Each structure stands twice: as structure tokens, then as C-alpha cells.
Amino acid sequence: MAVKKDLSIEYLGVKCENPFFLSSSPVGGNYDMVSKAFETGWGGVFFKTIGIFVADECSPRFDQNNKAGVPWIGFKNMEQISDKPTEKNFEFIYKLKRDYPDKVVVSSVMGSSEEEWEELGKMSEQAGADMIECNFSCPQMTSHAMGSDVGTNLELVEKYSRAISNITKLPVIAKMTPNITVMEPAAIAAIKGGAKGISAINTVKSITSMDYENMTGMPVVNGVSSISGYSGAAVKPIGMRFIANLASCPDLAGVHLSGIGGIETWNDCLDYLLVGARNIQVTTAVMQYGYRIIEDMINGMAHFMNERGIRDISELIGIALPKLVPAEELNRDFKVIPKIDLKKCVGCGRCYVSCYDAAHQAIDWDDKKRRPAINDECVGCHLCLNVCPVKDCIMPGEIKWKEGRKPVDIKIKQHYV
Amino acid sequence: MSKVDKRKYTEEADYGFNLRTAREEAMRCLLCIDAPCSKGCPAGTDPGSFIRSIRFNNVKGAAETIRKNNVLGGSCARICPYDRLCEEECSRCGIDKPIRIGRLQRFAIEQEKAFKMKTLEAPKKKKPYKVACVGAGPASLACAAKLAQEGYQVTIYEAQDKAGGVLTYGIVPSRLPEYVVQQDIKTVKDLGVKFVFNTKVGRDVDLNELGFDAIFIGAGLWGTHLPNIPGTDKQGVWTAIDFLKKGRIEKESFKPGENVLVIGGGDVAVDCAVTAKLLGAKNVHIVYRRTIEEAPANMTEFKYALKLGIGITTNMAPSEVLGGKNVEGMKFKGRDGVSELKLKADAVVFAIGQKPEDMAAIAGVKVTEKGNIKAGKCGKTNLAKVFAAGDIVNGGKTAVEAVKEGKDAADSIIAYLKKKEGVK
Numbered sequence: 001m002a003v004k005k006d007l008s009i010e011y012l013g014v015k016c017e018n019p020f021f022l023s024s025s026p027v028g029g030n031y032d033m034v035s036k037a038f039e040t041g042w043g044g045v046f047f048k049t050i051g052i053f054v055a056d057e058c059s060p061r062f063d064q065n066n067k068a069g070v071p072w073i074g075f076k077n078m079e080q081i082s083d084k085p086t087e088k089n090f091e092f093i094y095k096l097k098r099d100y101p102d103k104v105v106v107s108s109v110m111g112s113s114e115e116e117w118e119e120l121g122k123m124s125e126q127a128g129a130d131m132i133e134c135n136f137s138c139p140q141m142t143s144h145a146m147g148s149d150v151g152t153n154l155e156l157v158e159k160y161s162r163a164i165s166n167i168t169k170l171p172v173i174a175k176m177t178p179n180i181t182v183m184e185p186a187a188i189a190a191i192k193g194g195a196k197g198i199s200a201i202n203t204v205k206s207i208t209s210m211d212y213e214n215m216t217g218m219p220v221v222n223g224v225s226s227i228s229g230y231s232g233a234a235v236k237p238i239g240m241r242f243i244a245n246l247a248s249c250p251d252l253a254g255v256h257l258s259g260i261g262g263i264e265t266w267n268d269c270l271d272y273l274l275v276g277a278r279n280i281q282v283t284t285a286v287m288q289y290g291y292r293i294i295e296d297m298i299n300g301m302a303h304f305m306n307e308r309g310i311r312d313i314s315e316l317i318g319i320a321l322p323k324l325v326p327a328e329e330l331n332r333d334f335k336v337i338p339k340i341d342l343k344k345c346v347g348c349g350r351c352y353v354s355c356y357d358a359a360h361q362a363i364d365w366d367d368k369k370r371r372p373a374i375n376d377e378c379v380g381c382h383l384c385l386n387v388c389p390v391k392d393c394i395m396p397g398e399i400k401w402k403e404g405r406k407p408v409d410i411k412i413k414q415h416y417v
Numbered sequence: 418m419s420k421v422d423k424r425k426y427t428e429e430a431d432y433g434f435n436l437r438t439a440r441e442e443a444m445r446c447l448l449c450i451d452a453p454c455s456k457g458c459p460a461g462t463d464p465g466s467f468i469r470s471i472r473f474n475n476v477k478g479a480a481e482t483i484r485k486n487n488v489l490g491g492s493c494a495r496i497c498p499y500d501r502l503c504e505e506e507c508s509r510c511g512i513d514k515p516i517r518i519g520r521l522q523r524f525a526i527e528q529e530k531a532f533k534m535k536t537l538e539a540p541k542k543k544k545p546y547k548v549a550c551v552g553a554g555p556a557s558l559a560c561a562a563k564l565a566q567e568g569y570q571v572t573i574y575e576a577q578d579k580a581g582g583v584l585t586y587g588i589v590p591s592r593l594p595e596y597v598v599q600q601d602i603k604t605v606k607d608l609g610v611k612f613v614f615n616t617k618v619g620r621d622v623d624l625n626e627l628g629f630d631a632i633f634i635g636a637g638l639w640g641t642h643l644p645n646i647p648g649t650d651k652q653g654v655w656t657a658i659d660f661l662k663k664g665r666i667e668k669e670s671f672k673p674g675e676n677v678l679v680i681g682g683g684d685v686a687v688d689c690a691v692t693a694k695l696l697g698a699k700n701v702h703i704v705y706r707r708t709i710e711e712a713p714a715n716m717t718e719f720k721y722a723l724k725l726g727i728g729i730t731t732n733m734a735p736s737e738v739l740g741g742k743n744v745e746g747m748k749f750k751g752r753d754g755v756s757e758l759k760l761k762a763d764a765v766v767f768a769i770g771q772k773p774e775d776m777a778a779i780a781g782v783k784v785t786e787k788g789n790i791k792a793g794k795c796g797k798t799n800l801a802k803v804f805a806a807g808d809i810v811n812g813g814k815t816a817v818e819a820v821k822e823g824k825d826a827a828d829s830i831i832a833y834l835k836k837k838e839g840v841k
Binding site: 068069070345346347348349350352353365367370389390 | 437438440441443444447448449450451453472508509510511512
């Protein structure tokens with residue numbers, strides 16, 4: 001790929017070749033894997049979470065759900081933290097830093113007591129890790145003294161953040177669970193305890209598909225299953241919401257954020273940057289496609305930056321935040337009436353069906369010519385535009401001002417992909 | 418060098434879908450309102466509905482829809498000329514290419530078998546009326562199935578030893594495997610329809626003597642047809658239907674010869690050429706007197722023939738079969754009045770349309786100049802209790818049209834019998 005661009009960025013004082021990291025998961029669980037990922041172009045790794053506790057895993061442990069034949073809309077996993085001995089994992093980290101000094105290795109750790117957190121902090125620093133991420137958020141731990149049960153308990157978040165931050169000079173990052181109504185209090189607790197950065201989100205507690213042979217959820221382990229973490233494309237909107245919330249929170253001003261959840265393409269990375277993330281973490285897409293997806297992330301991002309004349313990737317961080325406003329601040333004085341390009345229309349009638357059954361009966365259907373026409377009932381909801389299968393067939397059209405409202409200059413979206 | 422497909426005679430020409438690929442294809446469907454594809458099916462198979470069922474993961478419902486509307490849904494899924502019926506109407510053509518409707522129909526019918534579904538049912542209590550159907554081809558099967566579902570007692574008389582008519586004897590098995598036809602026929606049989614084989618109406622049995630309340634004629638076109646040119650009496654000259662039938666019965670043991678010429682431009686001509694090629698003929702050539710554009714065959718079939726390495730020559734009409742006792746070659750005259758063509762051949766197959774048998778003598782019905790039965794739109798003949806449909810009336814069209822006409826005739830028969838009941 002031809003376009004080369006410097007995507008380097010500083011994260012918590014550490015220089016990163018690019019902001020694209022593997023998240024703490026099976027995709028970064030030993031030396032050989034991470035070495036291959038680094039060679040492919042990943043800027044860094046959040047190594048698979050290390051504990052004093054060594055996980056005993058079930059089989060099978062994954063499921064994916066699909067919509068109308070499109071697989072991996074979302075992905076469910078029942079894996080816990082590393083199943084390798086603690087010392088072995090720190091040895092991997094040591095060797096990775098020795099052989100790839102310019103790549104960033106984050107030691108992801110999880111303890112069940114202050115002593116364990118301290119111990120893990122010390123070992124991370126000794127192994128040469130660049131940063132430490134505290135996993136307060138794995139939703140499928142077999143011990144309730146660990147994982148997302150900790151992440152929803154503000155006292156424990158603060159206490160463990162403090163225990164590990166006090167023992168090491170490395171920057172500490174707290175990884176948040178989305179299985180909580182609002183994330184800001186937990187993030188604030190971590191920062192209070194000494195954490196410098198926040199990662200979000202870990203997986204969403206879920207049941208994906210049901211199995212009718214055993215009448216349980218998927219995956220089936222000896223005839224039963226468990227609620228466990230959901231990831232992949234389906235959770236991206238949820239992850240983005242949490243990052244935007246954290247980035248807009250005055251009490252968290254200046255805290256570096258790492259965005260996680262459903263990232264597959266350079267657009268997904270960009271989306272997270274725009275709402276305030278400074279670092280990007282990926283697992284599910286790597287599980288589905290392999291490390292090579294980094295090539296198009298890097299190249300696609302470089303093309304976008306060139307297209308927009310952006311020299312430094314950090315310029316992109318949070319630029320959409322001022323434009324994400326509370327619902328009460330939206331201008332509600334006008335409606336954008338869609339216009340239908342009858343030359344592009346293939347006559348499927350989907351706009352008519354959806355408008356009639358789910359909106360405002362604002363499309364008339366000529367059943368002889370098989371063509372739709374928008375009538376005066378249109379409220380400008382754009383359901384039709386969203387169901388139309390033809391590119392650029394239904395587009396935003398005339399702006400109509402509600403009775404008695406004062407027309408002003410407004411901005412609307414003009415191009416759809 | 419072009420890569421040519423090499424297949425066995427009974428090897429299927431195309432692959433099917435599995436649940437995953439079927440749903441992927443169904444996802445491409447725009448789920449049109451008042452679906453144009455459904456309007457494009459003569460038999461009313463309603464692809465708009467059954468594709469939606471597949472899209473929403475209701476494969477059994479899809480199979481039910483197909484069978485309910487078209488009892489020969491399995492066979493039609495394999496042989497329909499989609500590109501000028503449902504798929505031509507598909508709205509998706511306005512974006513890229515149509516939904517593969519035939520292949521989805523095939524998938525749903527395969528699932529019917531896999532789930533051992535009983536998609537159609539006949540009432541336990543039968544109506545006191547008996548109907549005879551002449552011939553066990555598509556028109557009769559469709560008519561019989563509809564009558565049986567309404568509780569009428571139906572008996573089908575078939576001159577051959579198997580049901581299916583042209584489906585069983587007249588189409589190359591790579592395009593329409595025998596098990597697919599058998600599944601369709603079993604559906605009819607399971608409705609309680611009786612089959613009497615090896616019994617030719619008018620020769621072996623007189624229906625008027627058997628006390629039927631109504632008679633349906635779906636005899637098809639089985640009269641042989643050779644052009645009026647010198648040399649057609651030589652060994653190695655075939656009519657299409659005899660050639661195909663011999664292939665279906667003898668399979669790989671039938672050796673049609675090294676150089677085979679097929680004369681004609683319809684699906685039957687292509688089937689003959691494919692049969693010859695798959696049975697081991699080295700050089701197979703279709704010669705048609707008009708252009709490809711004028712040819713009645715489905716473009717998909719022409720493409721398939723080409724893929725097998727079969728040549729096609731147009732605008733050449735047969736003028737003489739050459740040779741001694743056996744065929745040695747063939748002469749053609751060009752449509753332009755100038756061109757001439759001479760080809761070597763061990764066998765010549767004439768696929769230039771079939772003729773009706775003497776229906777006036779067999780059933781006493783009025784016939785057209787060409788000998789087809791004169792029947793109204795809904796299958797009514799000049800005789801009150803005799804109805805007719807399919808190739809024997811329309812002069813030779815597709816199976817899906819025969820299904821439609823057979824269904825319509827069943828409606829006429831039901832109306833006739835109800836009227837009779839009322840009079841009683």
C-alpha cells in the first residue's frame with residue numbers, strides 16, 4: 001500500500017507508533033502471537049490478563065450470532081484471564097519488550113486482594129511493561145472477588161487502583177465494565193485511586209442464541225451454558241456512548257481514554273477518536289479475520305487524514321464531542337422532507353411498506369407503475385431513506401419550517417454511503 | 418484453450434444451497450410489496466412469499482408455500498426458464514442481478530424431503546365423484562393434485578411404466594434428476610391419487626366404460642415428427658423424444674455415436690445435445706434454422722451446452738440426410754439462400770417439436786388443424802365432462818405453464834361437478 005503517513009501518538013507519556021492496539025484477550029496471549037501482530041503493524045498490545053489466579057477454561061467457550069446470514073454481528077465468549085502460569089506470562093512480556101523495544105506492551109492484570117494487585121504491579125514493572133491495565137471488568141470470572149463484580153463496586157475500584165498505583169511508577173489504566181448504568185462514577189473512583197487512564201468497554205453480559213437441542217444458551221457446555229461477555233460490531237454503539245460520556249465528564253478532564261468495542265475498520269477507529277478516545281483496542285475482529293486487518297486500518301486512516309489535510313492523528317481526538325448535545329438542545333423547528341429519485345428507484349416498495357406500517361403513511365404507492373410518492377403527511381423522519389436498498393435513491397430534500405417557526409441557516413447531511 | 422466441463426450423464430449440472438447460503442441469497446431479496454417475481458410465475462408458485470419465509474428462517478413454511486401453489490415445485494425449480502419468468506421480473510435487476518429464485522425453490526423442496534414433511538393433505542372423507550386423468554405428465558399431475566385436495570377420487574392412466582411424462586422421459590437427468598421428479602410424484606401419490614401404468618387410453622382401456630364423472634386429458638405430445646427431406650429413414654436418425662427416452666432408460670450403456678448432430682433450437686434440442694455429449698459423443702453440434710435470438714431455448718441452457726463443448730450453428734436448415742443404410746452426414750441450406758453446409762455424422766437427432774397423437778380418435782374431442790385439442794382457457798372441450806390442458810392443448814410450452822393449465826382445468830372440473838351435484 002502506497003500511502004505512508006506518521007500515525008504516531010503519545011498515550012500516557014508513552015510514544016506509540018500508531019494508536020491501534022490488541023486488547024487484552026486470546027489474540028495477545030503469548031510471545032509468538034504478539035510478535036506476529038507487531039510484525040503485521042499493530043502499535044502495541046494489552047497482553048492477555050495475568051493474575052495470581054490461573055484460569056481453568058470450559059469447552060466450547062465461544063458463540064457468534066448472525067442476522068439474515070451475515071455472521072459475527074456479535075460474538076460471545078466465556079474465557080477468563082490467562083490460563084498460563086503467572087511467571088510464564090511476565091517472561092513473554094519481558095521478551096517482547098527486549099525484541100520490540102519500539103512497540104508498546106501493556107501488562108493487563110487482575111488480582112483478588114490488595115496484596116495480589118501490588119504483587120502483579122511489581123512483576124509488571126520488573127518485566128519491563130510500558131503500562132499496566134487493571135482488569136476490573138471481565139464478566140465471566142469464576143470468582144466474584146474479581147472481574148466486573150469489582151468494576152461495579154466503586155470502593156473496590158478505588159482501593160485496588162490505589163494499591164497498584166502506589167507500588168509502581170508505570171502509568172495505570174483502569175478497564176471499565178459496561179454492565180453498569182453510568183460509567184463516570186467508576187472511572188472517577190479509579191482516577192481518585194491513582195489511575196491515569198481509562199479503557200472502555202469490556203464485554204456486555206449477554207445471552208446470544210439459544211440451542212434447541214439442549215434448551216440452553218450457546219455455547220453449550222455439558223448441556224448448559226452461562227451468561228457471558230458480548231463483543232463485536234453489535235456493541236460498538238454502546239462502547240462509543242461510554243467513551244463520549246467519559247470524554248465529556250468535567251471530573252475526568254485530561255484523562256487519556258482507550259476505546260474498545262466492535263472495531264473492525266479504519267472508520268471504526270476514527271469514530272472512537274472523534275468521540276474522545278486516544279488509543280484503540282481490538283479483539284473480536286482479529287478473532288474473525290486475523291492480525292492482517294491492521295494494514296487497512298493504517299492505510300485507510302492515512303488516506304482519510306490526507307483527504308482532510310490532517311497532519312497529526314491526535315488532531316482528530318474528541319472533535320465531535322461539542323456536536324453531541326443533549327436532546328433538549330436540538331433545533332426542532334424544521335423537517336427535512338426526503339426526495340425520491342424515480343430514475344434510480346427499482347420499485348420494490350420498501351419505503352412505502354415501512355412508512356405505512358411504522359411511520360406516518362406519508363408515501364403513496366402507484367401499484368401500476370410501482371413507484372412511491374411522498375405526500376403531505378411526511379414528518380421528515382427518514383425511515384424511508386434508511387430502508388431503501390438503492391444507493392442515493394432516497395436523499396434529503398426540501399427543508400420545511402414548522403408553522404410559526406423562524407427559518408434560520410441549518411446544516412444537514414448531504415451524502416450517504 | 419477454453420476450459421470445458423466434463424461430467425457424467427447423471428451428474429447434476431448445478432450445485433444447490435445449504436441453509437447458510439440460502440439465507441445469504443434470501444438476504445439479497447428486496448422483499449418487494451406485491452412482489453413482481455410472484456406475478457412472473459405462470460403457476461402462481463409465489464416466490465415473493467417463499468423467499469421471505471427463507472429470509473425469516475422459516476424454511477418449512479417456504480416448502481409449504483411452494484407445494485400448495487405448485488405441486489411440481491421440485492421439478493420446476495430445476496427446469497423453469499427463470500430468466501424470462503420470475504427472475505426477469507425481480508426488482509433487484511435494477512441494482513445488480515436477480516435473486517436466484519430457482520435455486521432457493523430447489524433448496525426449500527430439498528428441505529421438505531430432509532424434514533420428511535407432508536406439505537399437502539387430502540380430506541379423509543372423499544366426495545362421491547371419480548375423475549380420470551389421461552397421461553401422468555405435468556398437466557395431469559397438477560390437475561389430479563388439486564382435485565385430490567378437494568376430496569375427489571382421481572385415477573391417472575399412463576401409457577409408460579413410470580409417471581412424470583416429459584419430466585421422466587424427456588429431459589436430461591443432469592438438469593432434472595430422477596429423484597426430484599419422484600419426490601414431486603410421491604406428493605401427488607400421497608394425496609391418494611391412483612396411478613395405472615402401462616395402460617394407453619383408447620388402446621388398452623375405454624374410459625367411457627369405466628364410469629368416471631369427469632375426464633381430464635393431459636396426454637402431452639408424443640407423436641414423432643421428422644422433416645420432409647431425403648434420407649430420414651436411415652439408421653441413426655432419431656426423433657428427440659425417442660433419443661432422450663433411450664438415454665433415460667439405458668443411461669450410460671446407450672452409445673449415441675461419435676459425431677452427433679441435433680437439429681432444433683428449443684430446450685429439447687439442447688437436452689438432446691447435452692445427452693449425447695454426456696453419454697460420450699466426441700463431437701456434438703446443434704444446428705438451428707434461425708438465429709439464437711429467435712430460438713425458443715432458455716439462454717441458460719445454451720450457455721450450459723457451450724460449457725460442455727457443444728457447438729451451435731444458426732441460420733442453417735436441414736436439406737438431406739446423407740449415407741447408405743446408416744447415417745454418414747447431413748446437408749444444410751442457409752437461410753440467406755447462398756450458404757451451404759455439410760457435416761459428418763453418425764447420428765442425427767431431430768428436435769423440431771412433437772406432434773399430438775390422434776386425440777379425436779382416442780377421446781372423441783374436437784381438435785385443431787395441427788391436431789391439438791381445442792379447449793377454452795379453463796380446459797373445457799366440446800364434451801361437457803371432458804377437459805384438457807398442457808402441451809396437448811397449447812402445442813408444447815413449459816412444465817410450469819402445464820401446471821398452471823392443469824390447476825385451472827381442475828377448477829373447471831370442480832365447478833362442473835358441483836353443478837352436477839346441485840342438479841341432483
